Structure formats: C-alpha cells, structure tokens
Amino acid sequence: MNINLLMHNLLFFFSFLLSSYMIIFLFLKAEKGVAKMALIMALFCTIIFELSQIIGVSVYDSELSRRILMFNVIVTLLPVFTTHTTLAFIKQLKEQRKIIISFYTIGIGLVIYFILNPLKYLLTSEPKMYFPNYYEAGPQYFLMLIFFFLMVVYSFYILWKAYKIANFVEKNRIKYFGIALFFGYLFGSIDFLLVYNIQVNPLWAFLFIPLFAIPLTYAAVQYELMDVKIIAKKSFIYIITSAVFGLMLVLLNYINTLIIQGSTNFPRWVSSILMAFIITSGLLFFWKKIRESDFLKYEFIKVITHKFRTPLTAIKWYSEDLIKSIPENLKGDVEGIKRSANNLISLTNLLVSVADYDRKVIENHLIKINLRDMIVKIIDESNEIMKIKKINVSPIHNFEDFVFAHENKLKFVFQTIIDNAIIYNKEGGKIEIEAIHPDENNIIIKIENTGIGLEEKDRKYIFTNFYRSDEGKKAHTEGMGIGLYLSKTVLGKIGGKIWVESEGRDKGASFFVKLPKIKDEE
Secondary structure (H helix, E strand, C coil): CCHHHHHHHHHHHHHHHHHHHHHHHHHHHCCCCHHHHHHHHHHHHHHHHHHHHHHHCCCCCHHHHHHHHHHHHHHHHHHHHHHHHHHHHCCCCCCCHHHHHHHHHHHHHHHHHHHHCHHHHECCCEEECCEEEECCECCCHHHHHHHHHHHHHHHHHHHHHHHHHCCHHHHHHHHHHHHHHHHHHHHHCHHHHHHCCCCCCHHHHHHHHHHHHHHHHHHHHHHCCCCCCHHHHHHHHHHHHHHHHHHHHHHHHHHHHHHHHHCCCCCCHHHHHHHHHHHHHHHHHHHHHHHHHHHHHHHHHHHHHHHHHHHHHHHHHHHHHHHCCCCHHHHHHHHHHHHHHHHHHHHHHHHHHHHHHHCCCCCCCCEEEEHHHHHHHHHHHCHHHHHHHCCEECCCCCCCCEEEECHHHHHHHHHHHHHHHHHCCCCCCEEEEEEECCCCCEEEEEEEECCCCCCHHHHCCCCCCCCCCHHHHHHCCCCCCCHHHHHHHHHHHCCCEEEEECCCCCCCEEEEEEEEECCCCC
C-alpha cells in the first residue's frame, strides 16, 4: 500500500477511535440534556464519515468505492446536530425552536433525496492524488455544501450574539466552544477540496476531531462546559494527552519515511532519538501527575483527620467527666455520645491507615502471636452484639499455632472478618471457625457464616478499596468498604493471603486467612 494512503487511513482511524471515546465519555459522564445528545449524534455522524472514508478511498473498484462513500451523505446532518448543540449550550432552544425544526426538516429531506437519487450526489469514483478512488461530485452535490456551510455560518452567528451579552465566565465557555467548532470545521472541510479536483491533501482533514476535542476538553475542565464530573474530567484530559503523544509519534514516523524516501543520506537515528524523547516525555508526564495526585490525597486525609481528632477527643473526655455528675436516667444518653465519639475517632484513625497503606507508610513490629487466643478474645468482645442477634459460634477446637505479626494489625484482620460475619448474618445465624493445616509451613483460618452471601460479581471486588455489594449496603448502611481492603494489605506484608468463597446470595460466605506459622523449634 502507498505510504501516503496508509498514513491517511491510520490517521483517520485514530480520529475514529477518538470520536468513539468522546461518545462513550459523554454518554457515561456528562449530565443528561439536549446538548449532550445532540453532540453525541454529531460525533456519530463523524464516525460514519471516518469509516466510510477509510474503506471507500482504499478499494480499487470504482463503483464499489462510490457506494461506500455514499454513506458520507450523513455529514449533511453534522452541522444540524452541532447547531442544535450550540442552541442548547447558549440556552436558546425555546426561542429558536421553529428554526431548528426547519433545519432538521431540510437536512433529513436532503439525505433522503440523495439516498433515492445517489448519482446526483456522487458519480463513479475516480483515482485522485494517491487514492485508488476518491469522491467525484454529482450534479447536485453542491446543494449539500450550500446547506452545510449555511448551517456553520448560522452556528457562529448565534454564538457571537450570545457572546456579546454573556458574563465573564459564560464568555470563556462560549469562546472555547467557538474555537472547537472553528478548527473542527476548518480542517474537516479540507476533504471537500479534492472532490472538485483542488489538489490539497485530504489527510489533514483527520484533525477535525482532535482540534475539536482539545479546546472542548479544556473548556469542560476550566469552565464547566458540559457539566462533566470532576473525575471524568481528569480521565478526559489523560485520554486527550495520550492521543496527542500518539499522534506526534505517528506524524514523526510519517515525516521520517517521506524524508528517507527523498534523501538516502538522511540519518535514520534522528527519528529514533526523537521518538524516544516523546515516549519518555509522555511517561514522565503521567508519572508526575500520578505522584501529585497521590501526595495531595495523602496530605488532604492527614490534615482533615487531624482536625477531626482534636474536637472528637475533647467530646470523649467531656462525656466521661459528665457521666460522673449527672442523674442515672441521663447516663445512657451521655454513654451514647461517648460511644459515637469513639466510633468517629476509630473512623478517622482508619482513614489515616488507608492513606498510610496506600503510600506504604507501614510500621511492622512483629511479635509471636497465639492465633487461637487472639480469636477467642475477639469473640468474647463481641458477645453482647451476638446475643442481641442470637448468633451462635461453634466451639473453637484447640490448636496451638503461632505466627509472627503486628498484634494490633492482625487483630484488626480477624476483628473485621468476625464483625462482618455478625453484621451481615441473619438473626439466629451461625459462625463456624476452623483451623486447617495444608502443610507444615502454613495455617489457614476458615471463618464461615450463614449470612447474606456474595454473588460472583461481588467476590471479584470485595477486597478493593471502598467497595460494597448492593446487598451489603442494604444490610448495613454505615459500612465503608475499607476493612477487607486493609486486611488484605496487612496480610500481604507478612506473607499471608485472604480470599472468600460463597455459593451466592443468601447462602453465606467463608473467609479464609492463610498465614505462615512458626515451627516448634522457632
């Protein structure tokens, strides 16, 4: 395949992928509304155009090429959808309702007319420049062009009118939206020139989507252009940045190929160094952004939790003093305040732990621990709540296995599993704890409950940060989805593992904790 044709197809395919991503992004992340749907439809038109362009200009059968390129009649509606987006964006839909209806009527009418009379839109394709076949305008192709550019002019006219009366923030939103449309249409229209044998390379028309997406992305982030959620904005930025780096690599390779073809003395190592520089720059950019994000998250959590701890500790102390000097009938209320303060203090400590684990700021003071004694102690501490729910715990058979671990952290692991086995169990349910010895070096503690169970989709994510199953949210509204994530992290630090088995909803669950045990001689 000719290098120019190959490059044309690669770049248009790149544009197709970017258009597809923008549709998915808008569909999933942008707020519902007319502007969103109209912009999605405009991008859908570009997808059809890009695919038919790639295939239609590459086939060698002239009639087949014409039939494939006929799909591009859909671009007649592209400016209608962008005009509709513009009117929704500047909140002029009601005032311009009749006009937009007339635009849709004319646009759809032209599409239907050309579908019924295809030879009036495109004649049999002909070889042009480096294309085996390219568009050959039919006798009434110009009608589409007139309608297309009238719609473009109208879009800029209504944007200009809205810009004149807008406030500062609105002006910036309109400005970037207008820039996106201007560069999009400027480069997108390059394709029309070769249709009338004006020798301009249509390859550059692929820039329609990148130059439309980049200013639109900046406006979405800086000026809330499409009411896009903040996490989605970051995703959008990274995707566009990745696309730009990829585009630079493709263009550099293309230019290098053309230079080498024209000059046998051109050193090949130059392009290799440039490519390595671009790739390294891209990796450094993303690494820096990830580090910045992690650091800011860590510092934010540390500051907030510190600010919470001080007043919460004061509430705890004051409630302890208050209990000593109030009537008996009020002590229950003060105990409730104290208990809530303790819960909030525990929660803030847990948030700090999450941040520390994520940043690997973990202290490991390992000591020899008797597993059975630790589990029995946790069960004893949970007796009151188990009595309320009438939950039975099977006798824990004697096993005298020891492990090396940080005592509080390992206790947290088993406390989390046992607490969950109580909270998510049904009234009158059971908890069975069993020690399994798979080999002489390891011990597995199995904690089985008769609770709400886990579906397969939940088992995949149950140990990830802040994840909670739908059934879990219904059963216990105050959970955070942190405990099992931290448990997995703690166990990983001492060579342990945790996993879960469940046959499905309402069929209970079995949690397994595997730990390297201390041999007798140790």
